[in-house]
Amino acid sequence: MQLVCLGLNHETAPVEVRECFALSEAGLDRETELLLAATEVLEGVVLSTCNRTEYYAVLQGGGGSERLENWICEQRDYSGSREGIFYRYESRVAAEHLCRVASGMNSMVLGETEIFGQVKKAYKRSLDVGATKVVLNKLFQKAFGVGKRVRTHTAIQEGATSVAGASVELAEKVCGKLRGSSVMVIGAGEMSRKTARALQSRGASSVMVTNRSFDKAADLAEEIGGRAVPFQGWEEELTHLDVVIAATGAPHFVVKPGHVEAVRRKRKFRPLIMVDIAVPRDIDPKVGEIDEVYLYDIDTLQEMADQARKRREEQLKFCEDIIREEIDKSNLPAVND
């Protein structure tokens, strides 16, 4: 009995190859059934996300991983080069790899948490169709336990690694919990959309969008469930805002000190965070000199994201220690044999 992990991901395969092997929800069920029907496969789990497709299988006897690779390529009608595209892990190495994947250590965005749910879903699908037995059941349960431990005992998921995430982090540092907070997005481009979405995901309840072209503002507002505000007179809304995100293509400052000075008394000098992700900048730096205004530009956000990535990388060693320790003390069949 041999535990095998065979797969490809963003590090080994370009997107045009990854999309050949990517599987839809319905395709995954069929693939799992076909995998199990393959003569040598005793148990199997197929994981397919936008950045990886992996097959975890328990094979009868040894040396079957190459045949599994051939079978997968046949299934996908893939005849391109396989040089360096696939990775193949066996026994303990395969188990350690699954733990890394579940912990987000193998993801494109190091430490991201979505993969944990995706692995769980893939396992449940196989469990439901009876494609897992003793080996994979124990292995996946162990991987979920390790994933949880890695996340709670290390800082692998701490800090925002994107500009939108860094904006949210700063907003929370100033306003506290964003639940119920009011946000205005000036500009209706992609960065505005991403940042507004990120703020909403953390509880921001009222999101206003303003843009020189009202139609674009209305489109974005509709998409994110916010409210479009005419560009003429946007500053009237400043009284109620907690967060302002500026991301227009304007060649001059859109937000000036006078806009904030005019509403300070009405706001009772409440803290206001302003995030300028536009180049050239939308917010006059002098706005940041107002006592209760905390102003950040794209360079600050980028630096925050870079530092968070670096900190997460520094955590990898501790995560590896946890995985090694957990696998050592486990008694997984086909892993520590």
Add this chain to the structure above:
Amino acid sequence: MGMGIGWVVIATALAVAGGVSGVLAMRSERPGRAAPLWMALAFLAQLMALSWRGGLRGQCPLADLGEICLFLAWSLTLFYLVTGSTYRLSLLGVFTAPLVVILQVIALLPGSFTGEVQRAEVVDPWRETHAALSVLSYGALALAAVAGVMFFVLNRRLKSRKLGGGLVQGMPSVQRLVEAMARIALVGWLVLTAGIVAGLLMSSDSFSVHLLVATITWVLYAVLLGVHFIRGMPGRHLAFGLTSLFILSLFVFAKL
């Protein structure tokens, strides 16, 4: 003095441990529960020390420098433990513990505690209440000042965009810190109000300049808090008001 002074030493050592574990939590960027635990133990030791002095005097132990410092340290620790959950606990410990240690070190200096204590024969309950509530209120006002210092540190880091490190990560948000400063100061002010009322009910011959200064302090805090709650003011101004008022009133009381 024996075991009695020993409790002050133990309380000081525990507060040092609280401060150190707070710093360690800050460095590891993971606010832990160790600092509040050390401070809770320090609080118990302070209680033992206060009961020793109270037993000797037969009244609220607020008659010499050592007792006033110890009582102030105790009330500061009490408010830290009660309102601490408003903050990231361990980090407030980093800012509170040093003040508690300083107060208790002053109490431990030779001569701070009067050696020959005369047991009170007559106790004026209003005087006792006035003294206890006044010092208790100073514990809350001291904590508000500590929160003000925290605000200065956080504000400076956020304004200068020095966002890395455990200090900023572990601190509460600007908004919560402003709310906490105001709320703790309000609690302190209310306790001080009760203390002053008790002072006014003392037997008339025991009216002192202390009560007058306490009343002036009360008015100044009332103005500051009134402006904050009614008109609003930038957090930096509130922090400045709370820290400077506290330092000023301490200085005035020390001169008296």
